[in-house]
Amino acid sequence: MSHLITLATCNLNQWALDFEGNRDRILESIKIAKERGAKLRVGPELEITGYGCLDHFMENDVCLHSWEMYAQIIKKEETHGLILDIGMPVLHQNVRYNCRLLSLNGEILFIRPKIWLANDGNYREMRFFTPWMKPGVVEEFTLPPEIQKVTGQKTVLFGDAVINTLDTCIGAETCEEIFTPQSPHIAMSLDGVEIITNSSGSHHELRKLNKRMDLILNATGRCGGVYLYANQRGCDGDRLYYDGCALIAVNGKVVAQGSQFSLKDVEVVTATVDLEAVRTYRASVMSRGLQASLREIKYQRIDVPIELAPKNSRFDPTIVPSKARDVSYHKPEEEIAMGPACWMWDYLRRCNGTGYFLPLSGGIDSCATAMIVHSMCRMVVKEASEGNKQVIEDARKITRSGEDWIPTDPKDLASKIFHTCYMGTENSSKETRDRSKELSRCIGSYHVDFNMDNLVSSVVSLFEVATGKKPVFKIFGGSQIENLALQNIQARLRMVLAYLFAQLLPWVRGIKNSGGLLVLGSANVDECLRGYLTKYDCSSADINPIGGISKTDLKKFIAYASKEYELPILDEFLNATPTAELEPITKDYVQSDEIDMGMTYDELSVFGYLRKVEKCGPYSMFLKLLHEWTPKLTPAQVAEKVKRFFFFYAINRHKQTVLTPSYHAEQYSPDDNRFDLRPFLINPRFTWASKKIDEVVKQYDAHKTEELDIMSID
Template structure:
């Protein structure tokens, strides 16, 4: 073929399930921006008309019908440009996940996804049917006939085809069939969820494919917190013949993030000998970026007016507070003051104009003060250290801070039960009861503040606590969102130190000097979390081996014993405690507030890990452990 140059583009979109007006506006904005840049072919993300996270609504025929009506609107915006847009298509009582190609206001065809994601957080086979390879057929919709299937398209003499998200992650991927057919361009519309360091894997997947198949490869991912739990980093990649041509900044606060590049196609392309890989990503930077964007989208899409937090002065609640502060800092940096504030839809235009006049440091603190309300709820068992930690952090970031004690309420409940039982409650006999009532009494007051502010109440449980149920139901689990429930405690502790040193949050200096403690027992007992449980590093190792790597209890024990983690009898006690508490507390994990998927796995039964509420408790399996 003669040399052909095409201006290619891909756009990340921040979509919301079934938000028809919002989703279409972002699609229209992307098309308009592409046209302004003289783009000839634009790729948009997977299922971007409906949103990827519609879940069981995909099974309702009307959803696909509405999506097709919206597609016909999108078609009219595609004047003198080719656009690939994602939507579900309902045929013969089956739903297909498709990418539709529109060229100059005409629908050319639909490519249907061939491999469905069915692991981890994915449940695609519940909704969609895989399309067979090399099959193309016709269907009728709204009086017109269209082609659907494994289609090869043509743009000015350049043959191109699709791999839709999961298609590219399989050994017998569609690209294996495309290359012998002369395909020189592969488009990949995706809804690839965020996980720590996953972008490194994705980058390799795209660039190595472009070298192996001697083609240009264009990739477009969704962006932001789309449906509540999953976060999308909005990655856009354009590569050719083993060389990365264009890559965007991930996890931005925009609605549309478009990248374009002119790509040359010829009969004898130069194939890169060595692929230049990206340097390893800093997971601290990455998780902070994901968490802050997720909070912003969750807040505005749920139409909430900020956040309320029971700030204990400990690590978990401190991270939640700083995450809101980072949301403000990063949001302003990404969008500018006016757009960041206006997108929240909670301030008047007068307020927006006022914020735009403020210098940066004052602006951030004033906004945080309007968005985050904190309260320290002390008891006789609370220490001055945690109070000073909570107050110092809140003041340093500008959050609204209240403080009160709950001893009177605790005494009221304790005396009621003592009267009923006709005996006093003692720490020797009623330890758990006396601890839990303190945690539960903290819930009503903080819920009142959330209701008054029309704000989201943040629960502060982390993944390590969730694994063993080291949390009080209707107490510290109270909340509408549990933002850090997908992160383990060891990671959180080092993250807070990093945020103090690298991001300048000096208010964290107090919590970074403290040992994690629930502070529910009398102070002379010097209660700490790790005394109650085990070292967090060990807990996290057991959890990962058990549920990410899927080893049996005795195998977990043997692996840790080989690593000399602890003496055999101590290690047996820790492994037994973990599995016993895990089994006993599945009902708690079922009731935790929605959380974000941040790591490469989580313990949320609604997304990554399902486990029976009632089980045998691993008794037979634990009996195989012999120190």
Template sequence: MKKHGFARICAAVPVVKPASVEKNLSAILELIHKAKSDRPDLLLLPELAISGYSCSDLFRQNTLLEKSKKVLQSLTEETLQLDFPIIVGVPLLVHSALYNCAAVLSGGQILGIVPKIYLPNSNEFYEQRWFSSGRNIRENTISLNHEIIPFGTDLIFQDENNPLMRFGIEICEDLWSPLPPSTFLSLAGALIIANPSASNELVGKADYRKQVTSQQSARTIGSYIYASAGPGESTTDTVYGGHTLIYENGRLLKEGDRFQTQNSWICSDVDLEFLEHQRISSPSYSQTIDFESLPFRTIPYKGTASSRDEEGLQRLVDSHPFVPSSEEDREIRCREIFSIQSTALAARLMHIGCKTAVLGLSGGLDSTLALLVAQEAFTRAGLPQTGLQCYTMPGFGTTKRTKSNAQLLCEEMGIPMEVMDIQDICTHQLKDLNHSGEPSDVAYENVQARQRTMYLMNKANMMGGIVIGTGDLSELALGWCTYNGDHMSMYAVNTGVPKTLVRYLVQFVADRQKNRKAAEILYDIIDTPISPELLPPDRQGQIAQKTEDVIGPYELHDFFLYQFVRCGFGPSKTYYLAKKAFEDHYEPRVIKDWLKKFIQRFFSQQFKRSCLPDGPKVGTIALSPRGDWRMPSDSDPEIWLKELEETE
């Protein structure tokens, strides 16, 4: 796991009682020794967990403060047996000022102490009554138990065995301030922000807390770990739920149950390599950094150097990263994408003053989606549907099923359709080329694709219209399109849609079709095997050339595409994640073989992407040479293939 840039983070809530310092130590130790079975790289405890947060004026009692300091030392000594740091809240008196602090303990030492900056002092909170802010402290070290300890809000802790493991700390209210300290900690390099908190529960507050935490995680392009005080705190006027959260770049990885009456903790594996890649890829992030105004100190420590692959990854690896898992989220995603596609085409038609569009309809998924988008675009642009002209062009591999579906769909939707059989002209062209006429090479297939595109382009010129492209994002990644054939159009509406999502978009429209016959045709198209239909059908007249038999399962290729482009991962990590995601579906050998094919095709087919027609970007991944992906057409994949070959 560490080889692939993961770190295991735990947020823990011990059952503590205000001012019961010895009992609190016992609860904390019990929790630590249970949580260490998860072998974390960092464990976070709540704000003032040693003393309890709700001690009120007892914080002015020297007895409580001295005992808390002694318990901190006892807890520090216990960490000598651990190979991960612990963050624990404690009140500390420094030169006649009392601070609400978070101490970082590791290897029997206090690595550093961070004081809270923003002290809430309204409604149920009165922290300024007891504590001083850490904003303008004069000392950057303190003496504690005869040790000189780094002290301040400028500390970033880094694991010498895992350089990506860099974390900073802000405490409770610091997060809720207009300019949280975590913003500066992140700009200074911290990939993880830990927040020991004591946030009481009110109606709706948990959801708001999650929103704020998620937004800060996304804004800083980092991981945010949050642990709040639990029900053991005083309930005189407030209740503390023990809310625990782990976020990564705005995404919730794990949330603990609130209101538990026993020690509890959550763990999740944070992808630090992904966060580092996202920061590198974000120009606005790097432009924000002003190192002169960020005089932060790095505190090194030694975490565990061992791997834990045998324990498995404690996070979901989504096998279909482009497709939301819940039906509700899928519907929202499909509605938005369909709106982006149709609005883009409508805008293009209006910009160029065009009232006609030409589309080749095969009866397959991609061209069907393009038709549905085009129909909606004409409606949005206020153009008559008669301006949308479809052609189905049966060739050597066209089956009765796809041809029939194309014709029937246009008939039910009231879209003009013409049949243009290209077999004779393709046969004639092959003969002119001194080709055998047998399906023995790529020329046999591509002559059909280029003939179709030529017909469409010429028809569009005759009608004063544009050709709508049908190819999708996955085909562009793999180069599964004929150069200057279906590769080319005047506006490509599916260029940002991965194959695994195309069928859901078609289904989205089908589910809302008032014309039930049209809906039935769409459902049959969804169930039709994916094929370019360039090779003759089998003896039963069924599709013989199935795309996924040739280039591999699209669900695998879309997964590879997401990891490679969106996350910047190499073959080793992509393979590692794919094995986790598809462990019940594909053997590792199969995954590795298709990943090799993906790398080879992605590199070798860049020349097709270097001259793509215009088309709308709909998600975080796009391959347009004018926008998201710039790559030399003659790039060498050798080091990627070698890395994969050496990966177990």
């Protein structure tokens, strides 16, 4: 015996405050779900407003416009015939909640507020919303007058309830709730809820999808049942990229999974599931039966007189349950290729930009940034070849092309929207200049190459005339402060030139009705963490695709791109010594990033992870690394590295306050504006922690001395 029903969940590329656009994408997803025979459609968290409205959620206009859009959705007859699970903010008794609204045939069944709010890392939900702290409790909610006219209802139930159809029971949880120790789906499953929805606004981080999948599969593996996961997709107006990957799982196995990275604005995932398989799975575990009989929460059931299974589906040989499948994961290198690329495409098309401008230095960071743009162009061409009308329309708009033009070649597209520039000085090498030029040729960017020595000399001469002093590089006998100032002026002038060329290159090329280009930054997360960048240099840009990615991962990405895109020029970038090329090159001296920083990029990744993710201060970080890095390093050497890191992190913390908005990809991002909320003026010596570290080093050395003495006696 079987009991088959078809269910739908989706990835939607919603945009903060784009009420009409968000409405239309919701309607499109409902249309597709109905065409596929689904009886339940689930959408992402806060899909009517877009998840990332931030402080806009505090404006009552947002609630008002949400109701207006919701009314337009449910009153359309084409949205009838299936249960809709739609997300939006709702004011109940003057308290703002993050809610799911479940409806059928233009009538609201009930409103389910979020119980556990995401309030760490990138999330500040308790700044905007209040959690519903009454599990299993419902109250009466008076609908706004304009909604009463549409639905014919004056009140609906508001709270933690479930829907009871003629053949199954449906409950809803929202995003963060599955990450909590006592997730709502546990109590729901024990109370007989067979289908659980999760509407999410979950952002992408490298290697994060595994954790999300583990939670979902473990939940349905332990509790049994059908789980529908929906997610936001795309850049909805800030640093985060929501990576979709909607899925449907049954009894711990995935039966349908959407894409993680895609330029499609609407993607609907459907599966046909067998409820009898759920019932058999649950009933076969005796301990589950005992816990269900002793359950603490009995949910109020809202009866809906419909059957989700089509008539006679139990005997229709043409309807079969979806088969279990392996979960699809991308390697981190692929995530870097696709995640920031999708984010950049959304940013470009939604800001009405003409294209991107990148200072291409010949180093691996700007190379990686250029390759992400190349990946973006490849994705656009692929979507256009598959007939994605939205992508084609956006490409025509960005390139100012005619109605018949379709992007068919990544290099051709790049030639229209991607501009690169090598800004050389007497400190630049022929190798970096040649690498930049060749990379530009391979990917098709419009490239400019010039020397800026006259500009640098003019600024230094101006300083000399004004002060009577002329700074010289350290290698020629100058002081450290002179050396640093002469490097910084080059870096800052490159920022000025970047914006000049970004504004005027479209004009130079005769591109009509075009604005300026968006300037791309290319400082990686490790350099930002260490402060190894000049404040207001060419790391100051409009957006930075790699600002949340470590040097180690960027190298892996370049190695991957060299083979995947058949670009052997990338191997030259990969094998080159990282250098800023801001000091003179001599027979005996070539500037090196890692020597300048006093630590390797691999070490920086470890420091960043321990500081941010493991929440380590100097002392606890030293103790952890003492166990991990000895005996390769002595305790004194470990202590010196930890102190050095925290010193430079602290004195450069002020730079994080003006970091270019970056794609968030790493858990230890130092982004001051949203993710890493620490003061920018602190004592860089960490004197007390340093004393405790020194005491441990002394104890360790004394212990070693005792061991040596004993060995000599023996």
